[in-house]
């Protein structure tokens with residue numbers, strides 16, 4: 001098939017003329033190759049943008065049951081969401097999770113980073129106002145769940161893990177649905 005078409009083209013233009021066309025810098029086949037290359041790059045970039053942002057196994061991306069395993073969404077902030085951590089051995093413990101599925105603080109622009117830390121600060125002020133901890137601890141781990149987020153863990157003098165590093169999940173204290181709701185309302189009031 002290709003040979004037949006080639007033969008037709010050669011017959012139409014003549015072998016010599018065809019050779020001249022193909023050696024021109026802007027010969028149609030070069031332009032076509034360039035165009036394909038360009039659209040491939042655009043497609044690749046778009047695909048990357050679409051796939052990097054969300055992960056189907058991530059509780060922060062998907063919400064629902066995946067999030068319910070460890071947290072309850074309180075509300076959206078500017079570039080993140082505020083989540084109440086279900087394990088409440090340190091009353092008021094929350095998570096601020098960035099809106100997109102990016103692993104590292106160095107993966108987002110300076111502007112986005114500033115907005116993310118403004119969200120963390122806003123959440124921290126609310127926790128101070130609502131629960132008056134003696135110290136608020138901050139932790140950003142995510143070895144296995146690679147979605148940029150920060151744990152905000154209120155610590156109380158003489159109480160659980162005071163003076164030490166807080167555990168990822170001490171698994172000591174869970175509340176009833178109404179108690180969680182009460183806690184969320186308390187935070188929302190001062191947010």
Ligand SMILES: [Zn+2]
Nearest residue numbers: 058061101147
């Ligand atoms: Zn995610």
